[in-house]
Amino acid sequence: MSAGLLLDEVTLRHGDGEDITTALDEVTLRVEEGEIVAVVGPSGAGKSSLLAVAGGLTVPDAGRVLVGDVDLSGTERDRARIRRERIGYVFQSNNLIPSLTAVDQVRLPLTFGRHDASRDPLELLAEVGMEHKAGRRPHELSGGERQRVGIARALVTRPRLLLVDEPTAALDRRRSHEVVELLAKETHHLRMATVVVTHDHDVLRHCDRVYEMADGRLKPTRPALV
Amino acid sequence: MFLTIRELVFARSRFALMGTVVALIAILMVLLSGLSVGLVDDGVSGLKKLPVTSLAFERGVAGDAAFSRSVVDLGTVDEWAERDGVTDAAPYGNTLVNAKTNGDVDIDLALFGVQPGSFIDPEPARGTRLGSDPNEIVVSATALDAGVRLGDVVTVDRVGTELTVVGVLDGQHTYGHVDIGYIPLRTWQEIRTGTAPGAQAPAHAYEEITAVAVRSASGTDLAAGDREVGTMSMTLEESFGASPGYTAETSTLQMIQVFLYAISALVVGAFFTVLTIQRKPEIAVLRAMGASTRYVLRDSLAQSLVLLTISTVLGVGIGVAAGAAISSTPMPFSLDPGSIAVAGLLLVVLGMAGAAIAVLRIVKVDPLTALGGNR
Numbered sequence: 324m325s326a327g328l329l330l331d332e333v334t335l336r337h338g339d340g341e342d343i344t345t346a347l348d349e350v351t352l353r354v355e356e357g358e359i360v361a362v363v364g365p366s367g368a369g370k371s372s373l374l375a376v377a378g379g380l381t382v383p384d385a386g387r388v389l390v391g392d393v394d395l396s397g398t399e400r401d402r403a404r405i406r407r408e409r410i411g412y413v414f415q416s417n418n419l420i421p422s423l424t425a426v427d428q429v430r431l432p433l434t435f436g437r438h439d440a441s442r443d444p445l446e447l448l449a450e451v452g453m454e455h456k457a458g459r460r461p462h463e464l465s466g467g468e469r470q471r472v473g474i475a476r477a478l479v480t481r482p483r484l485l486l487v488d489e490p491t492a493a494l495d496r497r498r499s500h501e502v503v504e505l506l507a508k509e510t511h512h513l514r515m516a517t518v519v520v521t522h523d524h525d526v527l528r529h530c531d532r533v534y535e536m537a538d539g540r541l542k543p544t545r546p547a548l549v
Numbered sequence: 550m551f552l553t554i555r556e557l558v559f560a561r562s563r564f565a566l567m568g569t570v571v572a573l574i575a576i577l578m579v580l581l582s583g584l585s586v587g588l589v590d591d592g593v594s595g596l597k598k599l600p601v602t603s604l605a606f607e608r609g610v611a612g613d614a615a616f617s618r619s620v621v622d623l624g625t626v627d628e629w630a631e632r633d634g635v636t637d638a639a640p641y642g643n644t645l646v647n648a649k650t651n652g653d654v655d656i657d658l659a660l661f662g663v664q665p666g667s668f669i670d671p672e673p674a675r676g677t678r679l680g681s682d683p684n685e686i687v688v689s690a691t692a693l694d695a696g697v698r699l700g701d702v703v704t705v706d707r708v709g710t711e712l713t714v715v716g717v718l719d720g721q722h723t724y725g726h727v728d729i730g731y732i733p734l735r736t737w738q739e740i741r742t743g744t745a746p747g748a749q750a751p752a753h754a755y756e757e758i759t760a761v762a763v764r765s766a767s768g769t770d771l772a773a774g775d776r777e778v779g780t781m782s783m784t785l786e787e788s789f790g791a792s793p794g795y796t797a798e799t800s801t802l803q804m805i806q807v808f809l810y811a812i813s814a815l816v817v818g819a820f821f822t823v824l825t826i827q828r829k830p831e832i833a834v835l836r837a838m839g840a841s842t843r844y845v846l847r848d849s850l851a852q853s854l855v856l857l858t859i860s861t862v863l864g865v866g867i868g869v870a871a872g873a874a875i876s877s878t879p880m881p882f883s884l885d886p887g888s889i890a891v892a893g894l895l896l897v898v899l900g901m902a903g904a905a906i907a908v909l910r911i912v913k914v915d916p917l918t919a920l921g922g923n924r
């Protein structure tokens with residue numbers, strides 16, 4: 324049976340000549356549908372690179388990436404289609420569009436193409452606790468509010484795969500727990516495969532499995548041991 | 550259009566500034582177009598209204614001064630009349646003079662000498678045609694604006710010939726920015742040779758005209774006629790270039806217009822280049838979320854199209870209003886809907902070209918850059 328996400332011996336290098344960094348070193352990772360997996364590790368370990376490869380933003384130098392039963396080794400055009408149809412991405416710097424109100428941020432992905440099973444943007448904003456600020460633009464929102472709008476935006480197309488980069492970086496403790504709990508709830512509820520990258524060990528107990536990353540290598544740990 | 554409209558509203562002051570620039574360019578284009586059409590009318594409207602297909606000038610005369618320099622023998626009129634394909638040929642004289650009316654109005658006139666009753670002797674809208682009285686003149690309607698009235702007596706400066714205004718033509722008949730007055734050929738010949746009333750004209754005076762006015766079937770071999778008769782034919786269209794200042798004026802204005810188009814394309818292109826470069830991070834996010842190249846292109850170009858169309862329409866509107874005000878002044882100005890439409894369309898098309906070049910450079914931005922600096 325196909326997994327929600329499968330990385331099979333994926334290697335990704337940056338730079339060339341003398342100056343090569345191996346961001347991902349033969350990384351293998353399988354995430355089932357309905358499962359939320361956390362990846363922890365220090366800055367520069369390769370966590371964002373892992374998400375970029377899993378999200379089809381870049382093609383690895385070696386190894387295979389599958390989202391459901393779809394291979395992500397195609398052209399940029401093919402990968403763009405897979406991104407808009409199957410993948411939700413919550414960026415580290417939440418990357419909202421300055422001109423759009425919160426509700427329009429969430430609507431935006433629906434304008435990229437046809438989406439049969441899309442969700443109602445306002446309902447989704449309510450679910451992340453942002454319905455009262457639906458008309459605000461990013462510069463009128465706090466870091467945590469922007470983060471939650473970013474999550475709603477990633478969920479609106481009902482993605483099969485949800486990739487979340489450092490969701491708690493801009494949040495206080497209480498908010499951090501709320502956000503990761505929300506992600507876990509949505510993952511189980513919508514049966515997505517979710518990968519959350521974080522260096523906030525506090526939130527790991529909401530996740531089903533935890534991996535540790537260092538120097539581009541990935542190894543499993545148990546939440547209790549972290 | 551989802552993003553297009555919201556971006557336009559969000560960055561409205563920036564877009565308004567750019568729209569103002571485009572609108573100003575559009576205004577300038579309308580005014581230039583009006584001025585060039587007006588100048589053409591002022592320069593050659595009287596020639597355009599001649600019922601001739603070509604004019605046979607003196608052989609070898611300078612092409613850009615044919616009307617003032619050419620002297621053709623009266624006998625050549627009959628020679629042209631007899632040629633195959635020529636339906637009409639008549640003597641034509643052209644002289645610029647200063648004159649004064651009995652109402653004490655100073656006026657410059659282009660005197661067109663014609664044989665009364667010939668095919669180029671015009672039918673006035675008011676008054677009567679030239680008759681047997683040698684001292685009659687039929688003037689352009691625009692001469693009335695200058696203060697000439699039907700029935701006035703116009704005295705030609707220096708020579709002293711007195712001409713009674715017996716008819717007024719329909720609309721503008723001007724040549725070299727001067728109102729046209731049609732007079733009998735013999736009178737024209739006397740004025741041209743400076744013969745005062747009652748004085749004896751030199752012997753050659755009555756044998757000389759400026760050119761032979763010819764109306765011929767299309768496909769008539771004018772070159773063969775020129776060889777035979779010893780003249781130099783210009784089609785009516787070609788003869789415009791022989792009217793004073795015409796070529797210089799039209800080519801100057803054309804050059805200004807071409808520059809204006811080039812500038813507008815560059816300005817719009819530069820604006821959209823800056824705008825799209827500023828939008829680069831945003832476009833990277835769109836690409837990272839899976840927006841197709843087509844989506845990003847369509848969004849950016851729709852923005853340019855909306856901006857260009859609105860500001861061009863606004864600018865043309867203001868330009869036409871300003872032009873209508875100018876039209877009522879003595880300035881040569883005439884609004885031609887056709888050339889205004891072409892100018893507006895060209896402005897939009899060139900602006901879109903500038904915008905497209907700017908957008909194409911950025912649409913392929915690597916979606917990875919959406920991950921930002923602190924990846």
Ligand SMILES: Nc1ncnc2c1ncn2[C@@H]1O[C@H](COP(=O)(O)OP(=O)(O)O)[C@@H](O)[C@H]1O
Pocket residue numbers: 337338344345346364365366367368369370371372373924
């Ligand atoms: N575009 C790039 N060019 C060169 N090196 C890069 C690039 N992106 C990432 N790296 C390098 O790859 C390694 C992993 O980076 P990253 O995946 O961003 O780590 P993390 O998200 O865990 O902080 C780092 O050493 C980083 O400097």
Ligand SMILES: [Mg+2]
Pocket residue numbers: 370371415488923924
């Ligand atoms: Mg990172």
